[in-house]
Amino acid sequence: NCDLMILETGLGGSKDSTTAVGVPLVSVITKIGYDHMELLGDSLEKIAGEKAGILKAGTKLVTEIQEPEAMSVILKQAANAGISECDMFQVSENALQWVGNHKLGLQGGHQVENAAAAVLAVNCLKKQFPITKQQLEEGLLNAHWRGRLELLSKQPFLLVDGAHNAHGVHALKCSLEELYPNQKFHFIMGVMADKDYPKMIAELLPLAVDFVTVTPDSSRALQSEELAKIICERGVAAKSIESVDAIWDILKDDGYYVAFGSLYFIGELMEKYQQVELKL
Numbered sequence: 001n002c003d004l005m006i007l008e009t010g011l012g013g014s015k016d017s018t019t020a021v022g023v024p025l026v027s028v029i030t031k032i033g034y035d036h037m038e039l040l041g042d043s044l045e046k047i048a049g050e051k052a053g054i055l056k057a058g059t060k061l062v063t064e065i066q067e068p069e070a071m072s073v074i075l076k077q078a079a080n081a082g083i084s085e086c087d088m089f090q091v092s093e094n095a096l097q098w099v100g101n102h103k104l105g106l107q108g109g110h111q112v113e114n115a116a117a118a119v120l121a122v123n124c125l126k127k128q129f130p131i132t133k134q135q136l137e138e139g140l141l142n143a144h145w146r147g148r149l150e151l152l153s154k155q156p157f158l159l160v161d162g163a164h165n166a167h168g169v170h171a172l173k174c175s176l177e178e179l180y181p182n183q184k185f186h187f188i189m190g191v192m193a194d195k196d197y198p199k200m201i202a203e204l205l206p207l208a209v210d211f212v213t214v215t216p217d218s219s220r221a222l223q224s225e226e227l228a229k230i231i232c233e234r235g236v237a238a239k240s241i242e243s244v245d246a247i248w249d250i251l252k253d254d255g256y257y258v259a260f261g262s263l264y265f266i267g268e269l270m271e272k273y274q275q276v277e278l279k280l
Contacts, residue, residue, distance in 0.1 A: 004129060012040045014053020023058040026124045028117055030063075031110075032070045033167030034196065044070045052077035060087045062120045064113050089124065091116045105143040108175035115140055147266045149175055152273050156251040160269060161260045164191065166199040172260055173203050183207075185258045188247060189231075190214040190265030193222040200261075201231055211238035212250060216265040244268050248276060 007024075009016040032048050040050045048070035055061060061078050063071070071090075078088060095116040104115055118140075122131055147162045149172070163172040176185065186209050191197050201211075211231045213224040224240035231238035241247065247269065251257055259269055 004125075009051075009054060012047075012050035012053065013055075014050050016054070019054060019056075023056045024054075025060065025128065026062060026121045027054050027056075027059045028062045028121050029054075029066075029074060030114065030117060031167070032066055033165065045073050048073040049077065055081045055083060057082040059083065060089070060124045062089045062091075062117055062124065064091050064117050089120045091120065095120060099140070102137055103141050105141050106145055107149040107179060108171060109178055110171040110174065115143075147263065147270060149179075150270075152270070156253050157256045158251060158273075159256075159258045160266050161258065162263045162266045163200075163260045164195060164262050166196045166203065169200040169203045169260065172258075173207060176207060176258065180256065183256055184209045185256045186210055186212065186250075188212045188214065188257060188259040189227065189261050190216040190224070190259075191222050191227065191261040192216070192218065192220045194220060195222075197222060197227065198230065201234060205234060205236055208236050209255075210236060212247070213238060213240045214244060214247070214265060215240075216262040217268055218262065218264045221262065221264070244272050247272075 007018045007021065009018050013019070029051055032044060032051055034044070034047065040047045044067055048066070052074045055074075055078050059081075061074075061083055063074055066074065075088070091113055096112055099112050099115045099119060104111055106115070119136065122129075122136060125131075147160055149159065149161050152158045152160055161168075161172050161175075163169045176183070185204075185207055187204055187207075189200075189211055190213065191200065211228065213227040213231070215221050215224040228238040228240040241250070244265070247259070259266065
């Protein structure tokens with residue numbers, strides 16, 4: 001009995017269980033990057049083809065700004081699904097400018113484009129769900145996403161971000177440069193073994209004082225000792241710790257600490273942090 005239900009595809013699109021729910025009012029495709037390549041393919045064209053598998057006749061399409069090779073695949077599959085051009089909406093400079101003139105609850109430059117896509121989706125739903133400009137602005141301001149550029153503690157400084165692939169880590173890097181210019185960070189990293197962790201490491205090396213590595217609680221996890229060794233080979237100090245509990249022993253009041261990687265790791269860290277807070 002929901003008035004409106006928002007579903008996020010868990011993996012790709014064409015093979016995802018969300019395709020079983022019928023024809024959505026709006027289908028939103030956010031920025032496409034290299035992720036789950038073992039299942040979705042080793043090129044942006046293949047990945048875009050899987051993502052565009054959510055498209056069905058009768059839906060409206062909203063897409064963020066894509067690489068040309070990805071966009072061409074999306075438009076082709078939209079046409080094959082019978083979606084007319086008047087029902088396709090891509091984030092534009094005007095949309096970005098409109099969002100940029102409003103205060104967002106979510107930090108990071110990449111959230112401007114995400115918000116613009118959300119605004120376009122809302123516009124597509126206005127006939128069924130009339131939403132005022134004030135309501136839209138309040139939604140953008142009050143949006144909160146646990147574990148995404150979330151500052152858990154100011155003293156000591158501890159920020160967490162569920163950046164678990166190269167695309168997400170690039171966004172994390174850009175956000176840190178924007179929010180904390182000229183600052184260096186102690187990175188705490190836990191990642192799955194099937195991710196492009198060499199590229200994730202490379203993105204953050206220019207901002208790193210050092211790294212601490214943790215093994216996430218998952219059978220797919222990359223072991224922390226192996227990850228630390230790989231980072232050290234890049235010329236930056238890194239050490240592994242046995243568990244998330246050991247993080248509280250390394251935090252210093254004068255350091256800037258950023259934990260990122262697997263959502264398993266970030267979830268466990270945030271749960272432990274709440275326990276520590278309760279004890280204090």
